[in-house]
Amino acid sequence: MNDLLEITNLTICFNQGEKAVDSLSLSLRKGETLALVGESGSGKSITALSVLRLLDERHASYPSGEIRYRGEDLLQASEKRLRQVRGREISMIFQEPMTSLNPLHSVEKQISETLELHKGMRGSQARERCLELLQLVGIDNPESRLGAYPHQLSGGQKQRVMIAMALANEPDLLIADEPTTALDVTVQKQVLELLQGLQQKLGMAILLITHDLTIVRHYASRVAVLEHGKLVEQGQTAALFASPNHPYTRKLLDAEPPEAPLTQPRNGKPLLNVSNLDVRFPTRRGLFGKVKEYFHAVKRVDFSLERGQTLGIVGESGSGKTTIGHALLKLTTSSGSMKLDGQELAGLDQSAFRPWRRRIQIVFQDPFGSLSPRMSIAEIVREGLEIHDPENAETHDQKVITALTDVGLDPEARHRYPHEFSGGQRQRIAIARALVLQPDLIILDEPTSALDRTVQKQVIELLRDIQARYGLSYIFISHDLAVVRAISHQLLVLRQGAIVEYGDAGEIFRAPAEQYTQELLNAAFFYQLKDATTTTTI
Secondary structure (H helix, E strand, O other): OOEEEEEEEEEEEEOOOEEEEEEEEEEEEOOOEEEEEOOOOOOHHHHHHHHOOOOOOOOEEEEEEEEEEOOEEHHHOOHHHHHHHEOOOEEEEOOOHHHHOOOOOOHHHHHHHHHHHHHOOOHHHHHHHHHHHHHHOOOOOHHHHOOOOHHHOOHHHHHHHHHHHHHOOOOOEEEEEOOOOOOOHHHHHHHHHHHHHHHHHHOOEEEEEOOOHHHHHHHOOEEEEEEOOEEEEEEEHHHHHHOOOOHHHHHHHOOOOOOOOOOOOOOOOEEEEEEEEEEEEEEEEOOOOOEEEEEEEEEEEEEEEEOOOEEEEEOOOOOOHHHHHHHHOOOOOOEEEEEEOOEEOOOOOHHHHHHHHHOEEEEOOOHHHHOOOOOOHHHHHHHHHHHHOHHHHHHHHHHHHHHHHHOOOOHHHHHOOHHHOOHHHHHHHHHHHHHOOOOOEEEEEOOOOOOOHHHHHHHHHHHHHHHHHHOOEEEEEOOOHHHHHHHOOEEEEEEOOEEEEEEEHHHHHHOOOOHHHHHHHHHHOOOOOOOOOOOOOO
């Protein structure tokens, strides 16, 4: 048998027989990369989890089908046999490393655990193997990282630790579930090239799950497209991208963001003018609390933003993008000048600044985390009105209805709760919450990072439409350069808190002047692959 993994007529049901995966058949050969693609809820991650029987079988069942690994049906395997397979023969990189890594255990302990379980390694032998793995995945100064805890690592470092754990026992099959979600483009490229190199070295097969079709196009051997748990199309990557047969596949491929923002009239008068913005965080204090060392997060940044325009802010993780947004909202202490419509806001204390929050709103990266699960949608959207416009309480409900309508949601759903909505709908709710106060400026912090491409496109089109109707200004913070290009009129490129390049977004995307900007664009792939017809296998 040539297939390392063979899934045949697999059906997965939850609770009262609801089918999450329906009669799915897939195969994967040694050394091959198969990408599973589809929108959120299409069954990608559920299929991957089912291979290792990681679904809670109190709620999940397998009415039909087989999952054969080297000819053995894992659905019929005992728990003892599954423990032998998990982490040794088949490993998995989970989607969110921060929640997958144990916050109470060091890096060394978490990697050593699988070495001890499957190979009996302990003590110095396990430590040497941990160091070897950290070097293999490109962790700088691995000796200093062995004792680190997850919260002390960057997003890219946590993802590399997850990869080290998954590769500790040199598995034959690696399941990578959204391995680059929420990573900046340079770290994405590093992680994917790392997997590519390790695959060639170890000869392992990879089941790659991602919503980013650019990554699929560049790295996968074959593609399988899922819609509502059903396989609608599969084939060689280059052939499928060049000539998709199913309407759903064509819909996914057509969901790339537009290449330029809508043209907005300019009046030359800045709504927001920022100069010498500086942010420092204390890292070491003396005996009596006096700060002795600082981390310089933002270094004398200058920019301006006109009404109705969008400023995109890009850079690697830790470059200061989100810190600038928080400083503008006085969510973190800063120095420098910040003027809104000519009014200096930098010197205001929190009480004096509070009325200005009505004019400057923010949409956070994680809509589920930023929406209270105990409040209905109406209560969430209305909350700002109750704070900033309490004297007109009789108009609040109508304003909530208008805001929900503006973002394309049914106002009749306003009495439901966040968990009853999809990721894209929750992001629309977060936008409605910001929009209901009729602000002048909305800061959008990675608003599309966890959304699949079709939903990303919907959110971008929504933001462009709202901006055209109301003349809003945006500060758009993102690591996704294709999305930034679709909405930004001006572009600010940051590195280690300092400005590398600043100016017209179209000009910078066409001809970046600085090497660092060129490296970001090279890592993003999107402009390289428009006419690509070949694929590099991971």
